[in-house]
Amino acid sequence: MTGRPTLEQVAERAGVSRATVSRVVNGSPTVTPAIRETVQRAIAELGYVPNQAARSLVTQRTDSIALILPESEFRVFSEDQAIPGFIRGVSQELEAADKQLVLMVGGSPSAHDRIERYALARHVDGVIIASMHGADPLPNSLHRMGIPVVCGGRPLGRSTVPYVEVDSVGGARLAVRHLLERGRTRIATVAGPQDMVAGIDRLAGYRRELQDSDRRSIVAVGDFTRESGAVAMRQLLADDPHLDAVFVASDLMAFGALTALREAGRRVPDDVALVGFDDVEQARYAEPPLTTVRQPIIGQGREMARQLLRLVAGEDIPSSVVLPTELVVRSSA
Amino acid sequence: MTGRPTLEQVAERAGVSRATVSRVVNGSPTVTPAIRETVQRAIAELGYVPNQAARSLVTQRTDSIALILPESEFRVFSEDQAIPGFIRGVSQELEAADKQLVLMVGGSPSAHDRIERYALARHVDGVIIASMHGADPLPNSLHRMGIPVVCGGRPLGRSTVPYVEVDSVGGARLAVRHLLERGRTRIATVAGPQDMVAGIDRLAGYRRELQDSDRRSIVAVGDFTRESGAVAMRQLLADDPHLDAVFVASDLMAFGALTALREAGRRVPDDVALVGFDDVEQARYAEPPLTTVRQPIIGQGREMARQLLRLVAGEDIPSSVVLPTELVVRSSA
DNA sequence: CTGAAAGCGCTTACAG
DNA sequence: CTGAAAGCGCTTACAG
Numbered sequence: 001m002t003g004r005p006t007l008e009q010v011a012e013r014a015g016v017s018r019a020t021v022s023r024v025v026n027g028s029p030t031v032t033p034a035i036r037e038t039v040q041r042a043i044a045e046l047g048y049v050p051n052q053a054a055r056s057l058v059t060q061r062t063d064s065i066a067l068i069l070p071e072s073e074f075r076v077f078s079e080d081q082a083i084p085g086f087i088r089g090v091s092q093e094l095e096a097a098d099k100q101l102v103l104m105v106g107g108s109p110s111a112h113d114r115i116e117r118y119a120l121a122r123h124v125d126g127v128i129i130a131s132m133h134g135a136d137p138l139p140n141s142l143h144r145m146g147i148p149v150v151c152g153g154r155p156l157g158r159s160t161v162p163y164v165e166v167d168s169v170g171g172a173r174l175a176v177r178h179l180l181e182r183g184r185t186r187i188a189t190v191a192g193p194q195d196m197v198a199g200i201d202r203l204a205g206y207r208r209e210l211q212d213s214d215r216r217s218i219v220a221v222g223d224f225t226r227e228s229g230a231v232a233m234r235q236l237l238a239d240d241p242h243l244d245a246v247f248v249a250s251d252l253m254a255f256g257a258l259t260a261l262r263e264a265g266r267r268v269p270d271d272v273a274l275v276g277f278d279d280v281e282q283a284r285y286a287e288p289p290l291t292t293v294r295q296p297i298i299g300q301g302r303e304m305a306r307q308l309l310r311l312v313a314g315e316d317i318p319s320s321v322v323l324p325t326e327l328v329v330r331s332s333a
Numbered sequence: 334m335t336g337r338p339t340l341e342q343v344a345e346r347a348g349v350s351r352a353t354v355s356r357v358v359n360g361s362p363t364v365t366p367a368i369r370e371t372v373q374r375a376i377a378e379l380g381y382v383p384n385q386a387a388r389s390l391v392t393q394r395t396d397s398i399a400l401i402l403p404e405s406e407f408r409v410f411s412e413d414q415a416i417p418g419f420i421r422g423v424s425q426e427l428e429a430a431d432k433q434l435v436l437m438v439g440g441s442p443s444a445h446d447r448i449e450r451y452a453l454a455r456h457v458d459g460v461i462i463a464s465m466h467g468a469d470p471l472p473n474s475l476h477r478m479g480i481p482v483v484c485g486g487r488p489l490g491r492s493t494v495p496y497v498e499v500d501s502v503g504g505a506r507l508a509v510r511h512l513l514e515r516g517r518t519r520i521a522t523v524a525g526p527q528d529m530v531a532g533i534d535r536l537a538g539y540r541r542e543l544q545d546s547d548r549r550s551i552v553a554v555g556d557f558t559r560e561s562g563a564v565a566m567r568q569l570l571a572d573d574p575h576l577d578a579v580f581v582a583s584d585l586m587a588f589g590a591l592t593a594l595r596e597a598g599r600r601v602p603d604d605v606a607l608v609g610f611d612d613v614e615q616a617r618y619a620e621p622p623l624t625t626v627r628q629p630i631i632g633q634g635r636e637m638a639r640q641l642l643r644l645v646a647g648e649d650i651p652s653s654v655v656l657p658t659e660l661v662v663r664s665s666a
Numbered sequence: 667c668t669g670a671a672a673g674c675g676c677t678t679a680c681a682g
Numbered sequence: 683c684t685g686a687a688a689g690c691g692c693t694t695a696c697a698g
Contacts, residue, residue, distance in 0.1 A: 053455065282615065285588065285592075
């Protein structure tokens with residue numbers, strides 16, 4: 001026998017038509033039990049597995065979903081754990097729905113064409129875009145082509161593409177409120193890059209909470225890397241030597257800030273209280289263990305997949321879903 | 334117009350046969366330049382993109398490759414950076430070859446059936462298996478079915494499946510030799526789990542190098558996690574309070590060991606020199622910065638993809654490729 | 667160099 | 683409930 005068995009061969013062996021085999025394979029209820037069994041035996045004996053390409057050609061479905069990861073997240077071979085978390089969440093949900101995950105790296109302009117062509121070639125039923133820098137045109141352009149899309153994080157700029165995000169503003173407020181409740185009075189922040197929603201929103205949350213308390217804001221901006229956290233922290237100390245607390249918009253930057261504080265001879269939390277954001281694995285092992293805001297990365301991945309599957313199935317979905325964040329109190333604040 | 338344009342429509346618009354359009358799309362050299370241009374214009378005007386399913390059905394190729402990640406690597410939401418590195422390397426190479434990456438999570442027995450069926454459905458042209466615990470039957474079973482497979486790391490047990498691995502034995506020897514050259518005399522090791530090749534080989538390297546130097550070996554076993562590194566380190570100190578060096582089989586375990594040494598009042602490297610393995614991002618930021626063995630994770634991913642593509646193309650490939658490791662000397666030893 | 671035709675392996679109205 | 687037949691959108695010998 002050459003190659004894998006086909007429907008045709010199963011039909012012949014079972015003594016029925018191809019249509020009937022197809023019905024059995026696809027679980028149609030209108031098949032007489034006796035015939036169903038004969039067919040199933042033939043399938044088992046031959047080790048038949050449906051050819052996906054042939055099936056897609058007629059159903060116009062592929063049962064695969066693309067997950068687009070922005071290139072920049074990968075460029076630095078980073079300690080950040082968002083990528084595996086996203087993948088994990090998305091794949092859990094897709095697996096349960098018996099869909100396949102196609103991974104594409106690259107939010108760079110040069111990758112757009114490739115991704116668009118791929119989606120247009122109907123190689124996937126829909127697209128999940130993990131997160132973006134700036135006002136990426138990709139989600140909108142796919143959306144316009146009628147391809148189901150869900151974004152991770154609110155797209156910047158004009159957009160009607162549905163998205164799933166984590167409540168960054170709320171998380172930042174939790175962090176700042178905690179510092180206020182601990183009696184801190186000069187609360188600075190190391191903000192993230194202002195061309196990313198996470199950077200923008202975490203700073204907005206800081207500002208809003210502080211505003212309610214009448215304290216003035218003290219801001220330095222980093223780019224979510226450890227080094228930038230140290231640099232920003234030094235700058236904050238120069239700007240206000242009397243600051244007694246810092247909300248750092250990412251754990252990685254918080255580690256950098258910790259180093260800078262130590263160099264400057266400040267004790268944490270005695271002199272300066274510190275709260276991070278993300279709750280990466282290493283946060284528990286920092287010295288002192290880092291108080292931080294936990295965001296449900298895996299949950300976000302799952303929710304994105306869930307929404308996309310609904311969209312693919314033709315259902316209506318909310319234009320946005322926001323997941324709650326949570327403060328994890330350890331020793332640094 | 335309903336749906337996306339087809340070959341047929343392009344042919345009609347260009348006033349040629351479907352065969353000719355197909356030739357132009359696939360870059361056949363036997364097309365008259367003038368006709369080629371007419372067709373290309375029609376393609377551009379219509380925004381034609383070939384339907385992948387239809388193409389696969391006749392070519393019997395899908396131009397996609399599956400990357401299988403073991404579930405366990407994901408279970409702990411870990412600090413380990415191997416996964417993104419693998420993905421990065423594989424996707425770089427596949428992108429260059431214009432192949433797609435399908436990601437499947439799960440080396441668990443329950444996932445085997447799903448993966449096998451998927452490969453048999455010809456949804457992918459070949460399979461890359463990132464790494465395995467124990468003697469996983471998956472590579473062999475795919476191999477027997479005639480599906481091109483390449484493994485990351487030598488498969489345990491009997492196997493004829495080609496693999497790409499990093500020279501763990503050599504790396505461990507580099508580490509131990511370095512400690513010997515620094516004049517250390519009582520060199521212990523925290524080994525990795527002995528059901529994983531990386532665990533086994535790094536211990537073998539330690540033993541071999543030590544054996545050449547006539548020193549006795551002092552061994553404790555961890556499971557590559559930070560916590561297990563601390564536990565193992567305490568045990569080593571109890572076993573031999575006079576040890577003056579440790580080769581730890583992973584950086585994460587080395588971080589745990591560092592904590593345990595600090596608790597025990599030992600200075601690193603003054604009292605005890607420490608060498609890790611992996612060179613994860615955090616190694617540079619440890620206190621003291623960690624001397625460790627760097628392994629080319631991205632390079633391994635790329636090489637696996639390269640070998641698999643050759644296999645898919647029908648070429649012969651070596652039964653194994655071993656990539657060199659390198660000692661990165663920092664302050665801990 | 668180009669076209670007519672067969673065929674890849676399925677699903678799905680449409681009859682019966 | 684089952685089968686004959688059409689058709690999904692391509693590629694590729696085979697003629698010419």
